[in-house]
Amino acid sequence: MFIKEVAASLYPWDLADEGVETCVDNVVQRSLVNSVYLVGIMHKEKRPLTNLFYPHNTKRKFYLPEDSRIYYRMDENNFKNTPLKPLYTTRGFLQEKDWLDELTVYGRKNNLKTGAEISHTFFDCEVAKRDFPDVLQKNIHGDIIERHYCCNNDDVKEYMKAIFYDTVKNHDIDFIQTCMMLFATGEPVKAPWFMENDPENKVGALLGVVKGGCFCNHCRKKAIDTGYDWDKIVNDLKGLEQLVYATAYHNLDSVMDNHLLMGSDLLETGLLLEYPSLYQFLEFRMNSIAELFKEINISIKSANKKVDFRYNNYLKYPELAGLDFAAVKDYLDSVRDSDYSEQHGAPDRFKRKKNTLLKIRRGIGYDKNLIAAFAPRPNATPELVRESIKILSTLGIDGLSLGHYDGATMELLDAVKQGMQEAGIEIRI
Numbered sequence: 001m002f003i004k005e006v007a008a009s010l011y012p013w014d015l016a017d018e019g020v021e022t023c024v025d026n027v028v029q030r031s032l033v034n035s036v037y038l039v040g041i042m043h044k045e046k047r048p049l050t051n052l053f054y055p056h057n058t059k060r061k062f063y064l065p066e067d068s069r070i071y072y073r074m075d076e077n078n079f080k081n082t083p084l085k086p087l088y089t090t091r092g093f094l095q096e097k098d099w100l101d102e103l104t105v106y107g108r109k110n111n112l113k114t115g116a117e118i119s120h121t122f123f124d125c126e127v128a129k130r131d132f133p134d135v136l137q138k139n140i141h142g143d144i145i146e147r148h149y150c151c152n153n154d155d156v157k158e159y160m161k162a163i164f165y166d167t168v169k170n171h172d173i174d175f176i177q178t179c180m181m182l183f184a185t186g187e188p189v190k191a192p193w194f195m196e197n198d199p200e201n202k203v204g205a206l207l208g209v210v211k212g213g214c215f216c217n218h219c220r221k222k223a224i225d226t227g228y229d230w231d232k233i234v235n236d237l238k239g240l241e242q243l244v245y246a247t248a249y250h251n252l253d254s255v256m257d258n259h260l261l262m263g264s265d266l267l268e269t270g271l272l273l274e275y276p277s278l279y280q281f282l283e284f285r286m287n288s289i290a291e292l293f294k295e296i297n298i299s300i301k302s303a304n305k306k307v308d309f310r311y312n313n314y315l316k317y318p319e320l321a322g323l324d325f326a327a328v329k330d331y332l333d334s335v336r337d338s339d340y341s342e343q344h345g346a347p348d349r350f351k352r353k354k355n356t357l358l359k360i361r362r363g364i365g366y367d368k369n370l371i372a373a374f375a376p377r378p379n380a381t382p383e384l385v386r387e388s389i390k391i392l393s394t395l396g397i398d399g400l401s402l403g404h405y406d407g408a409t410m411e412l413l414d415a416v417k418q419g420m421q422e423a424g425i426e427i428r429i
């Protein structure tokens with residue numbers, strides 16, 4: 001089969017420590033990469049994520065990034081319409097350079113596609129809690145949901161649009177990718193401990209959203225303006241939330257309802273028929289995300305109409321975060337799915353990977369590019385990476401994407417090239 005792209009992500013500290021040339025040359029030569037992108041705004045997360053220490057960083061054993069800092073220059077004039085301003089890294093070894101330029105200049109020299117990623121969160125959560133608590137999502141009781149910013153808040157929207165616009169306008173990239181967290185999904189609800197718990201219980205996953213977001217005043221206003229009876233929705237969902245939290249010791253009035261529901265095989269359909277307000281809440285969130293993506297798309301294209309807007313899906317059920325791919329297909333140019341089951345040894349034999357890729361394809365249609373990620377990192381083996389690529393070659397994908405170079409061993413990077421050859425995958429642009 002033919003694909004258009006093999007992408008690899010790189011972090012600013014990888015480039016600083018190992019050198020831009022070393023990082024890029026490794027993925028190009030060993031994994032046939034023809035597309036490199038900088039994780040330009042990275043959330044707080046220990047690196048490497050899936051192993052104790054770096055396998056090939058010569059300067060350090062591990063790295064602890066700051067929360068959601070920016071590693072390339074921005075034009076502050078683009079942030080006039082929002083109180084949120086770009087926050088840059090304060091680490092000395094990363095401050096001097098524009099790391100996106102560093103990567104794109106060398107990438108272009110090697111005829112590579114280039115991109116930037118805005119990761120899960122795009123603003124420091126502690127700063128937001130201290131100075132701008134209004135921008136964070138609220139749960140059904142009005143409490144802050146950490147790290148989740150409300151996309152119905154105009155200050156948030158303006159900041160996000162400015163980040164996308166500025167990155168595209170002032171850098172030489174072909175795509176801008178984001179895995180920004182959308183509406184908080186809550187945790188899936190489980191059956192009580194003494195009953196059999198089905199990890200695939202989809203009613204439990206759906207019930208999680210009543211513990212998620214967002215129930216802030218901006219959402220309330222937006223919902224009422226677009227015709228929803230928001231106060232009734234919230235009131236009904238508060239009743240459902242009582243049921244979700246009921247245990248043998250708490251919310252006793254709802255405990256039997258909870259246990260019977262979690263022990264039953266009621267479909268999500270049954271739950272939605274009983275709670276039309278839950279459906280309306282989900283629909284409102286879906287409409288909000290579609291509007292957000294539309295506005296971000298307009299910002300990107302106004303900066304450079306040739307640059308792709310790529311969403312990097314990281315959820316098994318993105319619909320529970322408000323993301324319905326059919327609703328946003330007109331505003332996205334490509335989608336990356338970041339299933340990394342190889343790093344767990346693929347115990348489900350790639351079931352989630354297949355299901356999610358087909359779900360996304362069904363939503364976005366055949367004209368938009370679908371990029372499948374895989375994880376050449378510890379707990380994966382060369383055999384598993386090659387097997388994963390072989391399965392991906394049967395799923396109509398348009399590209400592959402490595403996640404992530406920092407934790408990959410050279411042996412696993414080599415397996416990418418071998419796997420592509422064995423699967424008969426060729427790059428044809």
Ligand SMILES: [Zn+2]
Binds near residue numbers: 137138151153214215
């Ligand atoms: Zn909100």
